[in-house]
Amino acid sequence: MRLLTYCIPGDDTPRPGALLAGDRVADLSALASAAGVRLPPDLLGLVAGGEPVLAAVRELLTDATAGGSPVRPLAEVTLRAPLRPGKIVGVGLNYVEHVAESHRTLDTERELPDRPVLFSKPSTAVTGPGQPILHNAELTKQLDWECELAVVIGTPAFRVAEADALRHVFGYSIVNDISARDQRRSGQWFFSKGQDTYAPFGPVVVTADEIPDPQRLDLSLRVNGELRQDSNTRHMLFGIARLIADISSGVTLEPGDVIATGSPSGVGAGMVPPQFLRPGDLVEATIEGIGTLANPVVDAR
Secondary structure (H helix, E strand, O other): EEEEEEEEEOOOEEEEEEEEEOOEEEEHHHHHHHOOOOOOOHHHHHHHHHHHHHHHHHHHHHHHOOOOOOOHHHHHHEEEOOOOOOEEEEEEEEEHHHHHHHHHHOOOOOOOOOOOEEEEEEEEEEEOOOOEEEEEOOOOOOOEEOOOEEEOOOOOOOOOOOHHHHEEEEEEEEEEEOOHHHHHHHHHHHHHHOOOOOOEEEEEEEHHHOOOOOOOEEEEEEEEOOEEEEEEEHHHHHOOOHHHHHHHOOEEEOOEEEEOOOOOOOOOHHOOOOOOOOOOOOOEEEEEEOEEEEEEEEEOO
């Protein structure tokens, strides 16, 4: 299933939905009400509800795909971030070529890390598809992009063995790990990674059953139509199962938490000369099997 959160014209109330074939959006709450089924009111609740809730959603969508209503064209709705995670765990230096790129341009270590390099983004950094990335020139002149596979946790995970880790995954999405490089160089990691709108997220969450091998997905990023990043998740230094095992060794992962699994090479800081985002730019992050997350860059003033 391809689950999402959306609003309709004239009503900013977020609604849980599912993307159907033919770019149609099914209103899960309305379908449930018509069928006399009780569902959580938002996507985070659906994630936390586990398999019984997912089974009910699948049944409802069987009716919707058979011609049931209410279903709207995707073009007539506004997508929002699928959910607001309790926490976002970022992973740094998780692609070999990006390690070399970062050493050359961002003063990080030359050697490959021997365990995942972790940081966090606050949930207030989340913004949805089509929503603006804010460029605050008073805080950064080096606003950068990073296309990353997002792992959405489905069941609580604490001290999970690597062999069992993927059982805790609900699904996959896209995070654009926006970074203020000059803030990081000055030692301000929180302002480098955590400012408002620095975690574009979406456009959908694809349930894990539809992505049997998340370590074989093409991912790319374009700025104003020009290709900047082009790689595959098989090039991760630490795979998803290892990341979940490592994080959960000391931190409980809860339903709806998101792991941003790291960026391949091709970031703006690594270009010669370096190139950074400016108001008026359009950033498009694409991952195979999930879709494209597009966000404009606007002046924060």
